[in-house]
Amino acid sequence: MVHGLAASAAVPRGMLVADAWSQLGDAVAPLSNASGRPLARTVKLLLDPLVLRPTQNPRFSGGVVAIEHVDALRQAILDAGPVLAATAAWFQLLKRARRRAGITEGHPQDLYFQRCYELAHLHGDPAALPGAADIAAAAVADVHAERGDVTVDRLRRFLTDPARTAELAGLLREAWAGRDPVPDALPTLEAEAPQRFPARDTPATHEGGATQRPLLPDTLAVLEAEAPHRLPVQDTPAAHEGEAPHPISARVAPTAPEEKAPHLLPVSDARRPPAQEAASQPAPPETDAHPGIAAFLDDCATAPDPRLWKALADDGTGTAEAARLDLPGIARGYGLTERDRPAVPELGERASKRALPKPFDRSILERLFAALTTWFHRESMADVPSLVTGEIHRSAAPWQLAEEPSRVAMVLGRDASAGLGTGDQPPAASDANARLLNRWRRESYVHRVLRLPDPIGEEVRGTRRAYLRRLWVRLHGRELRGEATAADEVWDLLDGALRSVVMDQRDRLKRSLEREEERS
Amino acid sequence: MTEYAVERTASAIRVGARPPHPERTALVEARGALLFWDVLDPRAHPAADVWDPVLAADWLWEVYGPDAADAILNGHGSVAADRTSPVLDAARDLAHLTWAAAWWPASHAAAVPALPEGILRAETAWRTAALEHLLDDEDAVERALTGVDLAAVAAYGSDPDIGRAMTELEATLTDLAESFGIELRSAARTARDDWALAAGGTTGDLVIASGGTPVDWSPVPQGLLDAAGESTWQLAQRAAEWVLTVSAPAAPGARPAELTAVLDTVEIPLRFDRGANAFTGEALAPPDVATRLARGLRMRIHAPGYPAATDPDQARLRADIIEFARRRLTAPDATLTETAAGLR
Incomplete structure (x- = not known):
């Protein structure tokens, strides 16, 4: 079915994958969509990390594949045919088991695809296997039980245990006392960071440990490196409270609770500082960031340079750029706090998805709560005490993030988002900046076509702040799950955060039209 | 066979042109490209703004066929697509459904039922x-x-x-x-009873003047106003005051919403009157309104955040749709x- 191959020296990867996939036939239908293509998550969670492995096979990466590698790519998929067919069969069984168990939490593809792939390797095709249904039921129970160790409840009990609060409060004070707003002191802080952050409990680092999942050893490294960087659709508690008539944002759009419109939520928490009218803030002046930042932003969407990405982190570029966050109004201008300057967070006693403060204003409990109430890859998180001490130290770190690449990503996001929501059309400072501004302009055209009202006021002006908040939340989540960010994932992260902000705006506009109906 | 010119701009590869009116545009937001069909244009293949050729390369061949996709991505000045595929059909259907959700012209007056x-x-x-x-x-x-x-x-x-x-x-x-x-x-x-008859009403007001204007749908959300209806106004005297009354016929299956009619300098909030099957409202008018009657009053109905239509030939466009x-x-x-x- 691939036509015209001879005409060009390279073939779209999607065409090759579709071609090979179609040869696998009906056996992989549960992993396919109605057009017969592999589901987006089939590519992201199975084909890429476990079959094609573009990290190890650069010839299979990118949008097009050179003609000489076409057969190899096709063969790689065909060779995986039997195990993919078995994976598909296991997926059907796990879905059935999930239904029987009455489980509705989480995204079945995110939660079960890789587990099914393991089962396919261990047991082959379940059709020929006595007791396959029991294995499936056990797998589902395991997926949902292994998260039992780290729950919001345990977290809350740990943080509010009177025997422990003094110690934790001391730790928090100490972490923030060691924090010096004068930039000279930052390198010291950075040098200490590695010892201060507990090692995360990942399958890769705990082989044979109690928390180890039965992953195939040779897939571990790849899974670590290529775990999907976006947070998937989550089943949030808010979605079950039945308040929203049409809880799209509660179920779908937010990848974390932060992502609900803070200004639409009831603000009742008295300990929060009074809301500032963010719109009245002057836009924070940009610094002359490291020249590598602009260079990376120019290429990250098309040809990200891994050496530059590493150099930016090695040079502490993210940390250096964080120093200004302590100047009055800067962090607020970025939408990360409502305070004039970031202040020591509280340990926290309660948290609600519906009223989460801005990231830097969140208590330790709220920060972890936000990550825990998403379901994806929670098993890769540390235990509760390590999570809490890690979060305490993280809160005092530059950008309130623990790892230098995350901080660099915040700087990249800051510069790439310049001019979003300002209404005028500033000349783009970099390719990434131009691309984000284009997405924003495209959205206004799409609104017209979809006959949606134009977002107005703070909804528009606050776009960049909402963007930086979302980016922070995603980076924070990645840190908690121990996901490294590779150079070629950065653009997806930067662009994905804006797409998510924009889609939430759209959902809010649609809901506001529907709410009007209910009010009347 | 669908033929399009291909043009490269700084930020996109443009295949053909965007349809001239939002009202006629059926859209798919694909990875790396917007695809648009003009609903009044029978051609099978969409026009496109390819904003990320690398992302779009993955699937563009499914919509245009491999040769045409290759031509789009590799610098040709025009493209001819003739291949159809289930993906193209699904894309066109999705675009059409998205259009219908936004612009389907439900109307009692034109006997176009609301979509379920x-x-x-x-x-x-x-x-x-x-x-x-x-x-x-x-x-x-x-x-x-x-x-x-x-x-x-x-x-x-x-x-x-x-x-x-x-x-x-x-x-x-x-x-x-x-x-x-x-x-x-x-x-x-x-x-709901979509086809309920509108109930007439009379008041004891002394009507000085009245008029009407075809409903303009662009500045209001979908499904509220009758797409072929005419909104009417009247200026009446009631207890020594000037009162402007406005009525805009509701679409089949309309839902309550808050609209605003602007008549001359007067803003009149409209509410859904289920009994009358219309959006109605009234407001006191400044005394000098009557003096401007001779010039003819123009009326516009809109919802917050919706821009006014700019096309001079709205009536024709509406009739076509x-x-x-x-x-x-x-x-x-x-x-x-x-x-x-x-x-x-």
Whole structure:
């Protein structure tokens, strides 16, 4: 079915994958969509990390594949045919088991695809296997039980245990006392960071440990490196409270609770500082960031340079750029706090998805709560005490993030988002900046076509702040799950955060039209 | 055969041109490109703004065929596409359903029934799922399924014409919901009486002047005003005051909403009057309104955040779209949604 191959020296990867996939036939239908293509998550969670492995096979990466590698790519998929067919069969069984168990939490593809792939390797095709249904039921129970160790409840009990609060409060004070707003002191802080952050409990680092999942050893490294960087659709508690008539944002759009419109939520928490009218803030002046930042932003969407990405982190570029966050109004201008300057967070006693403060204003409990109430890859998180001490130290770190690449990503996001929501059309400072501004302009055209009202006021002006908040939340989540960010994932992260902000705006506009109906 | 000029701008590869009016635009937001069909243009292949050629390369061949996709991506000045595919069909259907959700011209006056919203959502989710591998929104399927109510689909299960298709749609959606972890609702709201007759009303006011103007749909949300209706106003004297009264006929299946009529310098809030099947409102008018009557009062109805239409030939555009919608109700390639609407 691939036509015209001879005409060009390279073939779209999607065409090759579709071609090979179609040869696998009906056996992989549960992993396919109605057009017969592999589901987006089939590519992201199975084909890429476990079959094609573009990290190890650069010839299979990118949008097009050179003609000489076409057969190899096709063969790689065909060779995986039997195990993919078995994976598909296991997926059907796990879905059935999930239904029987009455489980509705989480995204079945995110939660079960890789587990099914393991089962396919261990047991082959379940059709020929006595007791396959029991294995499936056990797998589902395991997926949902292994998260039992780290729950919001345990977290809350740990943080509010009177025997422990003094110690934790001391730790928090100490972490923030060691924090010096004068930039000279930052390198010291950075040098200490590695010892201060507990090692995360990942399958890769705990082989044979109690928390180890039965992953195939040779897939571990790849899974670590290529775990999907976006947070998937989550089943949030808010979605079950039945308040929203049409809880799209509660179920779908937010990848974390932060992502609900803070200004639409009831603000009742008295300990929060009074809301500032963010719109009245002057836009924070940009610094002359490291020249590598602009260079990376120019290429990250098309040809990200891994050496530059590493150099930016090695040079502490993210940390250096964080120093200004302590100047009055800067962090607020970025939408990360409502305070004039970031202040020591509280340990926290309660948290609600519906009223989460801005990231830097969140208590330790709220920060972890936000990550825990998403379901994806929670098993890769540390235990509760390590999570809490890690979060305490993280809160005092530059950008309130623990790892230098995350901080660099915040700087990249800051510069790439310049001019979003300002209404005028500033000349783009970099390719990434131009691309984000284009997405924003495209959205206004799409609104017209979809006959949606134009977002107005703070909804528009606050776009960049909402963007930086979302980016922070995603980076924070990645840190908690121990996901490294590779150079070629950065653009997806930067662009994905804006797409998510924009889609939430759209959902809010649609809901506001529907709410009007209910009010009347 | 669909032929388009291909033009390269700083930020995109433009294949053909965007349709001239939002009202006529059927859109798919794909990964790396916007695809648009003009609903009044029968050509099978869409125009496109390819904003990320690398991303779009993955699937562009499915929509245009490999040769045409190659021509678009590799610098040709024009492109001819003739290949059709199930993906192209699904994309066009999804675009069309998206258009219908925004611009379907339901009207008592023109006898265009409202689309059954439950079926529209269900069919949209089904078509979205067929394209999930090429959509920009990674959560498009989940988002679409969240709005689906199975009871609305099941209600058509015993229909002699489309019952079987609806039963299949119901089964497909149930399966999709399970694969994407969405709990579907199953409690259709009771159908409204879409074709209720408008009740007339008389007042004791002394009417000084009155007028009317065709409804302009662009500045209001979908499904509120009758697409072929005429909104009317009257200036009357009541207890020594000037009162402006406005009435805009509601679309079949209209829902309450807050609209504003602007007549001369007077803003008049409108509310849905179910009994009259119209959006109505009144406001006191400044005394000098009467003096400006001679010049003719222009009336505009809008909702917050909606820009005014700028096309001078709105009437023609509207008539074309209404005619198109009427034909779609019985077209052989109509969507299930349109067919179901035609049955009512």
